[in-house]
Amino acid sequence: MPALTFSKWSSGGNTTIFLHDADARPGRQAAFARAVLSPDILGAEQAGTVSLARRSLTMAGGEFCVNASRAFGALLALSAPARGEMRQEVRVSGWRGPVALTVRGAAPRWQVAARLTLAPETGPERIPGLPAGARLVRLPGISHLLLPLEDAQLPQDLTGSARALLGQAHLLGEAAAGVIWWRPHETGFAMTPVVHVRDARSLVAENACGSGALALALELSARHGLRECRLTQPSGSLLQVRVGEPGADGRVMADIDGPVTLIARGRVWLDAADAEN
Numbered sequence: 001m002p003a004l005t006f007s008k009w010s011s012g013g014n015t016t017i018f019l020h021d022a023d024a025r026p027g028r029q030a031a032f033a034r035a036v037l038s039p040d041i042l043g044a045e046q047a048g049t050v051s052l053a054r055r056s057l058t059m060a061g062g063e064f065c066v067n068a069s070r071a072f073g074a075l076l077a078l079s080a081p082a083r084g085e086m087r088q089e090v091r092v093s094g095w096r097g098p099v100a101l102t103v104r105g106a107a108p109r110w111q112v113a114a115r116l117t118l119a120p121e122t123g124p125e126r127i128p129g130l131p132a133g134a135r136l137v138r139l140p141g142i143s144h145l146l147l148p149l150e151d152a153q154l155p156q157d158l159t160g161s162a163r164a165l166l167g168q169a170h171l172l173g174e175a176a177a178g179v180i181w182w183r184p185h186e187t188g189f190a191m192t193p194v195v196h197v198r199d200a201r202s203l204v205a206e207n208a209c210g211s212g213a214l215a216l217a218l219e220l221s222a223r224h225g226l227r228e229c230r231l232t233q234p235s236g237s238l239l240q241v242r243v244g245e246p247g248a249d250g251r252v253m254a255d256i257d258g259p260v261t262l263i264a265r266g267r268v269w270l271d272a273a274d275a276e277n
Helices: 026-036 066-079 158-168 210-224
Strands: 003-011 014-020 046-051 056-059 086-092 099-106 109-118 135-139 142-148 176-185 188-197 202-205 228-232 238-243 252-269
Touching (some): 056 066, 066 099, 135 210, 142 158, 176 210, 210 228
Parallel strands (some): 014 046, 056 086, 142 176, 188 228
Antiparallel strands (some): 003 252, 046 056, 109 252, 176 188, 188 202, 238 252
16 A cells, blocks of 8 residues: 655645656556545645655646646645745746746735746637637647636536547647637636646646636737736636747747645555555
8 A cells, every 4th residue: 555745736716636656657656646635535726646755746747737837836846945035947848948937925825926938839720620719729738728718607517618629629638728718807817717637537626727817818919919917717816927938039038927735744555456456
């Protein structure tokens, strides 16, 4: 019966479980991560394994997650407390190259910003067969369909509608893909994300989504010329996203900033059935 060290985090409402230095082959680590997502064990929207020594994070489905990356920054700050602002670079599944993190605050609450370098071709695409306003943003490790609500209402069955839309766009076979419904809001814009992670076998209406916020900011930049966006998450939390001007090489720097809170940490025991691959 494996006994694993864990910590549980909320990045603006997006709950994430980290399993620390799980000593197992990658497939077994992914099985552990899937197991702890069950409400009968720890329960969360997503999970992954971390190595503090290597400063690396691997999500359960090998996907990329901005909010988990930001939570990892808070974990590093918790593990090596320092005065003032802390800057780190980490490696995260699904993302090419390092993710730069800036951490402010102290346990149990921090503000953490992730800085990402985007390839020149990153940007919204039209998808045939979907509503005229729909756009697709492909990021390394995850893609997002963006649907403006305008005068329409959110679907009653969020996950069912998301699965149908992802199927129409041929995205269910990707490592991870989401649907983001969005609309103007008094503080900027509001978004409602649903994320499918193939190998984690999950389809979750999330309380916050950092990669979805980045995808929406790229659409708002293309559509309205906005460089800074305040995006209200279903939890009520705000994510602030800044999209820089393209550099000489066409690459763009993007910053995603918001709160991270430590919820719990300790040991979790998994029996053989829980940890089946």
